[in-house]
Amino acid sequence: MFKINENYLKLPGSYLFSTIAKKVSAYTEANPGSDIIRLGIGDVTQPLAPAVISAMHKAVDEMSDAATFHGYAPDLGYAFLRDAIAAHDYKARGCEISSDEIFVSDGAKSDSANIQEIFGQENRIAVCDPVYPVYVDSNVMSGRTGEYHPETETWSNVIYMPCTMENHFVPEFPKETPDLIYLCLPNNPTGTTITKPKLQEWVDYANKIGAVIIYDAAYEAYISEPDVAHSIYECEGARTCAIELKSFSKNAGFTGVRLGYTVVPKDLACGEVSLHDLWARRHGTKFNGAPYIVQKAGEAVYSKEGKQQLKEQVAYYMKNASAIKAGLQDAGYTVFGGVNAPYIWLKTPQGMTSWAFFDYLLEQANVVGTPGSGFGPSGEGYFRLTAFGSYENTLRALERIKKL
Amino acid sequence: MFKINENYLKLPGSYLFSTIAKKVSAYTEANPGSDIIRLGIGDVTQPLAPAVISAMHKAVDEMSDAATFHGYAPDLGYAFLRDAIAAHDYKARGCEISSDEIFVSDGAKSDSANIQEIFGQENRIAVCDPVYPVYVDSNVMSGRTGEYHPETETWSNVIYMPCTMENHFVPEFPKETPDLIYLCLPNNPTGTTITKPKLQEWVDYANKIGAVIIYDAAYEAYISEPDVAHSIYECEGARTCAIELKSFSKNAGFTGVRLGYTVVPKDLACGEVSLHDLWARRHGTKFNGAPYIVQKAGEAVYSKEGKQQLKEQVAYYMKNASAIKAGLQDAGYTVFGGVNAPYIWLKTPQGMTSWAFFDYLLEQANVVGTPGSGFGPSGEGYFRLTAFGSYENTLRALERIKKL
Numbered sequence: 001m002f003k004i005n006e007n008y009l010k011l012p013g014s015y016l017f018s019t020i021a022k023k024v025s026a027y028t029e030a031n032p033g034s035d036i037i038r039l040g041i042g043d044v045t046q047p048l049a050p051a052v053i054s055a056m057h058k059a060v061d062e063m064s065d066a067a068t069f070h071g072y073a074p075d076l077g078y079a080f081l082r083d084a085i086a087a088h089d090y091k092a093r094g095c096e097i098s099s100d101e102i103f104v105s106d107g108a109k110s111d112s113a114n115i116q117e118i119f120g121q122e123n124r125i126a127v128c129d130p131v132y133p134v135y136v137d138s139n140v141m142s143g144r145t146g147e148y149h150p151e152t153e154t155w156s157n158v159i160y161m162p163c164t165m166e167n168h169f170v171p172e173f174p175k176e177t178p179d180l181i182y183l184c185l186p187n188n189p190t191g192t193t194i195t196k197p198k199l200q201e202w203v204d205y206a207n208k209i210g211a212v213i214i215y216d217a218a219y220e221a222y223i224s225e226p227d228v229a230h231s232i233y234e235c236e237g238a239r240t241c242a243i244e245l246k247s248f249s250k251n252a253g254f255t256g257v258r259l260g261y262t263v264v265p266k267d268l269a270c271g272e273v274s275l276h277d278l279w280a281r282r283h284g285t286k287f288n289g290a291p292y293i294v295q296k297a298g299e300a301v302y303s304k305e306g307k308q309q310l311k312e313q314v315a316y317y318m319k320n321a322s323a324i325k326a327g328l329q330d331a332g333y334t335v336f337g338g339v340n341a342p343y344i345w346l347k348t349p350q351g352m353t354s355w356a357f358f359d360y361l362l363e364q365a366n367v368v369g370t371p372g373s374g375f376g377p378s379g380e381g382y383f384r385l386t387a388f389g390s391y392e393n394t395l396r397a398l399e400r401i402k403k404l
Numbered sequence: 405m406f407k408i409n410e411n412y413l414k415l416p417g418s419y420l421f422s423t424i425a426k427k428v429s430a431y432t433e434a435n436p437g438s439d440i441i442r443l444g445i446g447d448v449t450q451p452l453a454p455a456v457i458s459a460m461h462k463a464v465d466e467m468s469d470a471a472t473f474h475g476y477a478p479d480l481g482y483a484f485l486r487d488a489i490a491a492h493d494y495k496a497r498g499c500e501i502s503s504d505e506i507f508v509s510d511g512a513k514s515d516s517a518n519i520q521e522i523f524g525q526e527n528r529i530a531v532c533d534p535v536y537p538v539y540v541d542s543n544v545m546s547g548r549t550g551e552y553h554p555e556t557e558t559w560s561n562v563i564y565m566p567c568t569m570e571n572h573f574v575p576e577f578p579k580e581t582p583d584l585i586y587l588c589l590p591n592n593p594t595g596t597t598i599t600k601p602k603l604q605e606w607v608d609y610a611n612k613i614g615a616v617i618i619y620d621a622a623y624e625a626y627i628s629e630p631d632v633a634h635s636i637y638e639c640e641g642a643r644t645c646a647i648e649l650k651s652f653s654k655n656a657g658f659t660g661v662r663l664g665y666t667v668v669p670k671d672l673a674c675g676e677v678s679l680h681d682l683w684a685r686r687h688g689t690k691f692n693g694a695p696y697i698v699q700k701a702g703e704a705v706y707s708k709e710g711k712q713q714l715k716e717q718v719a720y721y722m723k724n725a726s727a728i729k730a731g732l733q734d735a736g737y738t739v740f741g742g743v744n745a746p747y748i749w750l751k752t753p754q755g756m757t758s759w760a761f762f763d764y765l766l767e768q769a770n771v772v773g774t775p776g777s778g779f780g781p782s783g784e785g786y787f788r789l790t791a792f793g794s795y796e797n798t799l800r801a802l803e804r805i806k807k808l
Binding site: 005047066 | 405406407409410419422445448449451452457464468469470473474475510511513514517518521523524525526545584614615616659660661662677679682685686689690692693696
């Protein structure tokens with residue numbers, strides 16, 4: 001008789017954003033006609049940039065003619081896209097990353113969930129707390145996290161690095177020694193980040209203890225301050241300790257287009273074994289490439305027109321972020337983030353729990369946000385709003401919140 | 405110090421089709437200007453159908469306007485596509501499969517590699533031999549296959565079901581009891597299949613021993629004989645023992661578009677635990693949906709025009725299959741398949757090994773095929789040609805082979 005993967009049964013509840021979707025849909029069914037404003041899940045609302053649209057139409061046309069049709073993509077992704085990434089995201093910033101260290105994928109969510117597969121079962125992971133749920137959940141599914149303690153909402157074999165008001169949301173080196181360190185900077189959910197010298201300390205620490213940093217740079221495009229690194233490879237020594245994950249979801253609005261990439265430098269090895277080779281093997285065996293049309297869309301992101309149009313799109317969302325931050329401060333809230341990231345992280349008022357504030361905001365203002373506790377125990381008492389709504393809806397949501 | 409997943413090191417060599425690509429590219433570098441005809445990897449060559457192209461252009465336009473823009477897709481896929489699949493692929497064939505038992509994905513390769521994750525480590529897998537390499541390799545990576553014996557090219561903990569000329573390529577119930585049974589029908593690589601009554605025997609067997617059949621129906625569209633099932637759910641009792649994987653790659657030419665789906669019936673359970681819930685949890689945590697544009701392309705496959713156009717496309721490839729089969733028989737080869745599948749499986753001449761015949765065909769005829777031994781030890785002495793070339797190239801390849 002077949003057996004299931006028992007690790008799945010250890011997962012408490014459902015995936016955070018599925019739970020939110022279900023709660024909102026239950027509310028709208030009970031209250032038909034209610035005018036919900038969604039600032040919860042980090043989904044974008046602005047249309048794709050004209051340069052991207054035009055590249056996609058062209059690619060669709062190519063698929064209609066046998067002479068220009070494209071079947072299976074190369075394992076690592078098309079050279080036209082990997083070369084554009086290497087030039088614009090790395091060489092232009094002085095980072096030494098070559099095209100063949102870049103693996104094109106269907107998005108950073110899949111990559112951040114799958115990357116743990118190339119590591120042994122016995123590795124201990126360290127995560128910021130609060131954190132994007134996929135890092136921990138994917139390790140739970142593969143049996144690396146020990147037992148769940150419901151009273152503390154923690155896993156026995158996970159090293160938590162609390163990020164709270166008290167330490168200005170900057171993780172500290174843990175007391176126990178981790179093997180894999182997940183860092184998402186600028187941070188989801190807190191919207192905060194760390195300076196480049198601070199990131200250099202993490203790279204030095206990882207090299208010293210022999211750990212790998214899994215660096216999620218999905219929100220890099222939102223960095224506005226000069227002393228913040230856009231890639232971990234701006235730090236010296238990162239090629240021997242860091243894997244970087246990048247997404248096109250937030251810088252180019254590709255949440256429904258699906259494109260991302262992962263960088264595994266060839267210098268990253270465990271003894272004689274190159275992690276680059278292992279990830280290449282996983283990519284070749286368990287994945288079949290991102291669609292040609294989508295890779296052409298990704299190439300257009302790096303065109304002159306694409307870059308200009310997307311700079312404006314990022315500015316549009318960051319105008320929302322500023323409006324949310326200022327509006328909430330006016331209304332007496334304690335607010336963080338929103339300067340180098342499209343997320344606003346607020347302290348819930350009057351000691352409300354995160355989920356109590358979620359319900360309160362949904363029912364009283366018809367505004368959907370994300371409960372901080374959904375990202376980990378240290379997120380309790382916090383709440384995330386995103387800047388990805390339309391400007392009009394963002395202002396309307398703020399008016400409603402101010403009236404509460 | 406971090407550790408790697410040691411199971412990866414057990415994998416012999418690289419992924420089959422990566423090896424072939426490297427060999428061909430080495431040959432063309434050494435022999436510039438050589439006119440290679442590729443009948444190796446199962447990649448299609450005909451352009452996308454007009455109905456699909458038109459749906460994709462429309463979807464791209466929707467993405468260019470905030471009012472019709474689509475961000476993150478629903479976890480299981482868009483209802484428009486799941487409903488179309490349920491109606492056309494199941495209800496129309498008398499199979500009782502509902503929309504919410506269908507999980508839309510980026511292709512059957514990913515699904516066939518990922519499906520093992522929801523099962524326990526202790527499950528024993530049974531595979532046909534020869535077999536699509538992904539089934540075994542994905543289980544090797546997760547540590548389920550025991551040790552590799554290079555002398556027999558087998559894994560100690562895998563149950564092999566030889567499919568050779570002797571048993572007409574029809575797998576027999578194994579002597580040992582498996583927990584997971586991979587069946588690909590019509591078969592890749594042999595191009596053969598089994599009758600519906602025979603498939604019913606497999607369903608009865610799986611229900612009796614408490615095994616799950618992972619049924620890869622990627623080549624279903626090529627079935628031409630009436631007594632062959634198009635879905636395993638045509639068999640009684642399949643809802644309690646079978647997971648079905650489907651691809652849009654071969655019936656609609658989506659190898660570079662990336663779309664597939666997996667059916668996990670709600671009746672399939674291990675005690676109280678529903679496999680449907682486990683797969684839903686995996687989908688929600690480790691995947692973020694197929695692109696909206698691609699799902700709209702998939703919907704168009706089921707439109708009246710799309711169905712007609714794709715029927716013609718399948719007929720085009722099957723005309724190639726018939727030509728290859730007849731041509732090789734004329735040339736004195738012993739040939740199988742090509743009636744219910746786009747693959748021709750031939751016995752290598754004069755006792756040549758599969759790889760020796762690969763090199764011979766590449767060097768003497770500039771034709772690329774796939775060595776049978778790459779699919780498993782019982783594939784040694786066989787060779788696969790695909791019908792996915794253009795008709796013109798297929799005829800040219802045959803002329804060259806006949807001249808050898």
